[in-house]
Every structure is written in structure tokens, then in C-alpha cells.
Amino acid sequence: MQETTxxxxxxxxxxxRGAEAHHHFGRDTTQMVCDxxxxxxxxxxxxxRHSARTFDRxxxxxxxxxxxxxxxxxxxxxxxxxxxxxxxxxxSPPERCMETAELALHAHAEAGGERSRVRAVEALGVFxxxxxxxxxxxxxxxxxxxxxxxxxxxxxxxxxxxxxAPLAVKMILRALVGKLRDDAIQxxxxxxxxxxxxxxxxxxxGVGLESVQGPEVEFLDGLLxxxxxxxxxxxxxxxxxxxxxx
Numbered sequence: 001m002q003e004t005t006x007x008x009x010x011x012x013x014x015x016x017r018g019a020e021a022h023h024h025f026g027r028d029t030t031q032m033v034c035d036x037x038x039x040x041x042x043x044x045x046x047x048x049r050h051s052a053r054t055f056d057r058x059x060x061x062x063x064x065x066x067x068x069x070x071x072x073x074x075x076x077x078x079x080x081x082x083x084x085x086x087x088x089x090x091x092s093p094p095e096r097c098m099e100t101a102e103l104a105l106h107a108h109a110e111a112g113g114e115r116s117r118v119r120a121v122e123a124l125g126v127f128x129x130x131x132x133x134x135x136x137x138x139x140x141x142x143x144x145x146x147x148x149x150x151x152x153x154x155x156x157x158x159x160x161x162x163x164x165a166p167l168a169v170k171m172i173l174r175a176l177v178g179k180l181r182d183d184a185i186q187x188x189x190x191x192x193x194x195x196x197x198x199x200x201x202x203x204x205x206g207v208g209l210e211s212v213q214g215p216e217v218e219f220l221d222g223l224l225x226x227x228x229x230x231x232x233x234x235x236x237x238x239x240x241x242x243x244x245x246x
């Protein structure tokens with residue numbers, strides 16, 4: 001039985017806490033995207049956590065799928081995105097990430113937007129874990145994902161468990177920037193890149209937005225990468241925005 005990469009160990013199954021409490025999931029993220037396009041950006045890359053999932057401790061964590069409620073949230077998420085923006089989807093290989101992206105793009109198209117395909121990308125997964133068993137153990141001992149990420153950035157995890165945190169941040173950014181600057185893109189465009197909360201905490205902290213001990217990374221939370229006046233910027237749904245220097 002594995003510890004989760006995706007949530008503090010005390011969290012219960014998403015559907016057991018009451019669907020009503022979860023209606024806000026994704027709302028601030030889609031509002032951030034809508035505001036950015038209304039302000040004049042033409043291209044963006046949204047790096048985000050997947051939707052609500054199960055927490056079955058009897059299977060490998062990465063095999064936990066979306067809940068039915070999570071599927072509904074993914075559809076609502078896609079329906080709220082600006083319909084004059086064409087979507088393309090990428091996701092970490094686990095099913096819950098792929099399904100989040102596919103459902104969001106499906107709902108976008110059903111509501112009148114344009115979309116292309118969804119495919120798996122390894123850079124959106126947990127590629128930075130050099131030894132997943134050691135990572136699971138470290139997560140358990142740290143008593144929470146934010147604590148573990150904080151230790152990781154402070155070089156307080158085994159060197160053979162995780163690649164250096166700044167390197168992981170750089171690798172994720174390189175993958176996102178490559179998609180943002182894809183010469184094949186025409187017109188107003190958004191890439192949806194679905195990942196895990198560990199990756200969102202890592203990138204958010206690493207680029208100087210909210211720290212790992214700041215707001216919790218909830219389902220469908222995201223970070224928007226875009227260019228403004230020729231410079232790379234990243235915006236958080238919590239209101240922060242920073243320059244990105246590769």
C-alpha cells in the first residue's frame with residue numbers, strides 16, 4: 001500500500017465530505033483564465049491539478065481515478081472557459097489527469113468552443129521522484145505534502161529520493177514554455193496541462209508565488225503562464241503574478 005503523492009494523509013475520499021462543499025473547485029482558476037484573455041493575452045498555458053479523486057489506500061496512489069463528482073467538476077470547469085479560445089490538452093499519464101483534461105475539453109466544445117486532442121506528457125507527472133518508495137516514506141514522515149516540499153527545497157530529503165527542487169522547477173517550466181511558444185499555434189489559444197498537487201506546490205513555490213505553507217492546492221487549482229510585452233509571466237488564482245526567467 002502506497003502513501004499518496006496527491007494529498008495530506010488525513011484527507012478523506014472526496015465524495016465523503018459532501019459534494020456541496022466542493023462546488024467552488026475550479027471556479028477561481030477559470031475566472032483567472034477569463035480575466036487574462038479579457039485583458040488581451042492571445043496564448044496561455046494553464047498548469048493545474050486534476051479534479052476530485054478517490055483515496056483508496058489499497059492500490060497504488062497513481063491508480064486512484066476521478067470520482068463521479070470529480071467528473072462533473074471537470075465538465076463545469078470546461079464549460080466556464082472563454083469560448084473564443086481554442087483548447088489543446090496535455091496531462092500526466094495517470095487516468096485521473098487524462099480524464100480531467102478530456103472532460104474539460106469536451107465540455108468546452110459542447111458549449112461552442114474549439115478544441116483539439118488530449119495526450120499524455122511525462123513532464124506533467126512525478127518525473128522528479130528518483131525513488132518513489134523513498135518519496136512515499138518521506139511524505140509520511142513529513143506529516144503533510146507542504147512540509148515535504150518545504151524540506152525538498154531546503155535539501156533535507158535524501159539525494160537519491162528526489163532530483164534537486166530547482167531543477168524540477170526548471171524542467172517543468174521548459175515544458176510549459178515550449179508549448180506556449182509552439183509555432184503551430186494560430187489565434188487565441190490555451191493549453192490545459194493537468195498535473196498533481198505536488199507539482200503545483202513545487203512550481204508555485206519555486207517561481208516565487210505563494211509558498212508551500214500558503215493556500216492549499218485544491219482540486220482544479222492552477223497557474224497561468226503567458227507572455228506580456230514580450231516577457232514571460234505566471235499568475236496564480238490567488239492574485240499573485242511574477243516574471244519568469246529561464
